[in-house]
Each structure stands twice: as C-alpha cells, then as structure tokens.
Amino acid sequence: MYTSRIAGMGKFVPDNVVTNDDLAEMMDTNDAWIQERTGIKERRHILKEDDNTTATMGVKAATIALERAGVDKNDVDLIVFATLSPDYYFPGCGVQVQDLMGIHTCPALDVRNQCSGFIYGLSVADQFIKTGMYKNILVIGSENHSGGLDFTTRGRSVSVIFGDGAGAALLTRSEKSGHGILSTHLHSEGQHALELSLKGPSTEYWVPAIMKDDPQEDIPYFPYMNGQFVFKNAVTRFSEVIMEGLQANQMQVSDIDMLIPHQANLRISQFIQKKFQLSDDQVYNNIQRYGNTTAASIPIALTEAWEEGKIKEGDRVVLAAFGSGFTWGSAIIKW
Numbered sequence: 001m002y003t004s005r006i007a008g009m010g011k012f013v014p015d016n017v018v019t020n021d022d023l024a025e026m027m028d029t030n031d032a033w034i035q036e037r038t039g040i041k042e043r044r045h046i047l048k049e050d051d052n053t054t055a056t057m058g059v060k061a062a063t064i065a066l067e068r069a070g071v072d073k074n075d076v077d078l079i080v081f082a083t084l085s086p087d088y089y090f091p092g093c094g095v096q097v098q099d100l101m102g103i104h105t106c107p108a109l110d111v112r113n114q115c116s117g118f119i120y121g122l123s124v125a126d127q128f129i130k131t132g133m134y135k136n137i138l139v140i141g142s143e144n145h146s147g148g149l150d151f152t153t154r155g156r157s158v159s160v161i162f163g164d165g166a167g168a169a170l171l172t173r174s175e176k177s178g179h180g181i182l183s184t185h186l187h188s189e190g191q192h193a194l195e196l197s198l199k200g201p202s203t204e205y206w207v208p209a210i211m212k213d214d215p216q217e218d219i220p221y222f223p224y225m226n227g228q229f230v231f232k233n234a235v236t237r238f239s240e241v242i243m244e245g246l247q248a249n250q251m252q253v254s255d256i257d258m259l260i261p262h263q264a265n266l267r268i269s270q271f272i273q274k275k276f277q278l279s280d281d282q283v284y285n286n287i288q289r290y291g292n293t294t295a296a297s298i299p300i301a302l303t304e305a306w307e308e309g310k311i312k313e314g315d316r317v318v319l320a321a322f323g324s325g326f327t328w329g330s331a332i333i334k335w
C-alpha cells in the first residue's frame with residue numbers, strides 16, 4: 001500500500017491590498033467592526049488591469065509547488081482544482097490550468113466544495129495515490145471573490161470577509177508508511193445548502209438575473225450568508241472533525257504540532273484554540289492579512305507556515321475546514 005505526501009507547496013496573492021478603511025469608502029462599515037467581528041485587517045483584490053484570474057493565480061501557485069517538489073510538469077498525473085469562483089460557468093479551472101501550464105493530456109477535475117474544497121481535493125488525490133493509480137497530483141485552491149461581491153452597504157456583511165488568492169500542493173507517492181497524509185475525514189449536510197449560497201447566475205436564475213439591472217431588486221447573483229447560523233455550525237463541526245481525525249490515528253489533542261484551520265473568521269479559530277487548549281504556536285492564522293480566501297485559505301496558510309519554518313519534518317499537522325454546503329473535513333498529516 002502506498003501513502004501520499006506533500007512534496008511541495010506554493011501560494012500566490014494579488015499585489016493590490018484593500019484595507020478596512022478602503023472598504024469604508026465604498027460602504028457603511030468601519031475598521032473597528034470588521035476587526036472585532038472577524039479579525040481581518042486587510043485582504044487582496046484582483047485589479048481589472050491585472051492578468052490574474054482564478055485559473056491564472058492557480059497556475060502561479062502550482063508552478064511554485066512543482067518547483068519546490070522538484071517534479072516536472074509533464075510528470076503530473078492529475079490536476080484537482082477547488083474553487084467556488086471559476087473563470088467560466090463551464091469548463092472548470094482544472095483544464096485551464098492544464099492548458100496554461102502546457103501539461104499533456106492528464107485528467108483534470110474541479111471540486112465544488114467551497115471552504116472545504118482543498119481538503120476534499122486532498123482526499124481525492126490521496127485515494128488515487130494510495131490505490132497506486134497515480135503518482136503525482138496537483139491540488140489547487142484558488143478564488144477570485146472580489147469579482148463577484150456586492151461592495152455596497154447592502155452586501156457589507158459578506159463582502160468585507162472575502163479576499164482573493166491561490167494555494168497549491170504537489171502530492172506524491174511514497175512507499176514509506178506512517179508519514180504523509182495519514183487520513184482524511186469528509187462530511188456534508190445538504191439540508192443547509194442555502195444558508196451560505198450564491199443562487200445565480202445558474203440554470204435557474206441565469207437569464208432573468210443577468211437581464212435585470214435594478215439595484216433595488218432582490219438579485220440572487222450576490223452571495224447570501226446566514227452569518228450567525230454558519231458561525232454556530234462551524235464551531236461545532238470544526239471540533240467534531242478534528243477529534244474524528246485524531247481518534248482515527250490514536251492521537252491526543254496534545255499531539256498536534258500545528259493546526260491550520262480554514263481561515264473563515266479569526267473568532268472561529270480562537271474558539272477552537274481555546275476549546276482544545278492549544279498554544280499560539282500550535283495554531284496558524286493569517287486571515288488578518290488575506291481575509292477568507294475559501295478554497296485557497298488552507299493551502300496559502302500551509303505554505304506560509306512552512307515558509308516561516310513553523311512546520312518541520314516529523315510534525316503532526318492537522319488541517320480542518322467548514323463551509324458552504326454545509327461541507328466540512330479534516331486531514332491528519334505527519335510532515
């Protein structure tokens with residue numbers, strides 16, 4: 001039986017920094033409200049004149065991950081691309097990445113699991129490697145949120161939270177047991193699908209939504225989030241799925257060297273940290289600088305934690321996410 005391990009990580013964020021004060025010029029909000037409720041100080045937004053899109057940012061992050069892994073692009077056997085903000089309604093960003101990177105005819109698939117997308121993608125990749133079907137798999141999470149948010153006061157409870165960026169991991173086959181991705185744990189609960197959703201453009205809302213341009217109307221092509229309901233579910237599910245992962249590997253909370261929670265809201269991370277009595281050194285957060293980058297948040301945070309020397313060989317790293325769907329999951333890794 002093979003195992004999979006992360007051989008290289010990369011990240012890319014646009015240069016354009018948008019502070020809370022910048023947002024306050026567009027809508028009725030302020031730095032104190034945003035920081036107090038979310039911990040976010042600034043985020044990155046793609047500029048229209050940039051060549052950055054969800055797919056191209058994914059390529060930039062993936063190129064770094066491949067270089068660090070020492071794997072040639074032609075040895076990639078599968079591309080898994082997680083996003084809720086693809087460049088096109090179809091086809092997905094996976095095939096765009098393949099084309100932009102000049103990779104041969106390997107399969108490319110898109111994962112539509114929002115904030116849990118990277119962990120779902122990692123799990124898919126892990127299964128393909130464990131069975132021996134593939135050797136090298138690129139898992140990418142990338143989001144262009146700023147292109148689809150309502151930056152008027154009407155949309156402030158959602159638009160201040162999200163930011164743009166991409167992260168990527170190159171997973172490779174290992175024949176050494178007891179390290180790499182030890183296990184992944186996935187869940188979903190579709191009964192709450194519309195509590196955090198974007199209904200249109202879609203086959204249901206597409207034409208009517210696009211044809212109407214009246215800002216007074218209840219247009220379904222901006223995201224909707226029932227913030228407090230999502231928050232309450234997030235703290236419960238985060239805790240459950242972290243414990244599930246630890247128990248599956250006969251690990252205790254004290255065995256965690258680094259917890260990288262999806263960067264949804266600093267208050268959620270702090271709640272989990274307090275509940276599990278983890279020290280500041282055991283939890284990595286960067287939402288203060290990037291906001292919530294959904295499928296990109298875990299690979300961006302994992303890359304930065306590794307770049308800063310906070311993850312070392314042999315460390316037990318726990319990834320955990322919760323988001324729209326609802327979907328949630330965890331991954332337990334021995335680095």
Ligand code: ACO
Nearest residue numbers: 029033037114115156157160227228230231264265323324
């Ligand atoms: N600036 C100033 N005031 C605001 C803003 C803003 N940006 N947004 C909302 N308000 C106001 C509201 O209008 C409301 O005013 P009122 O009391 O006069 O009616 C007040 O602030 C409180 O609003 P709430 O929505 O109740 O604020 P809450 O404390 O719930 O915080 C937040 C909102 C930050 C969104 C929080 O609920 C949250 O983080 N939820 C979870 C988000 C999450 O985890 N998402 C999952 C991942 S995302 C994904 O999967 C795509």
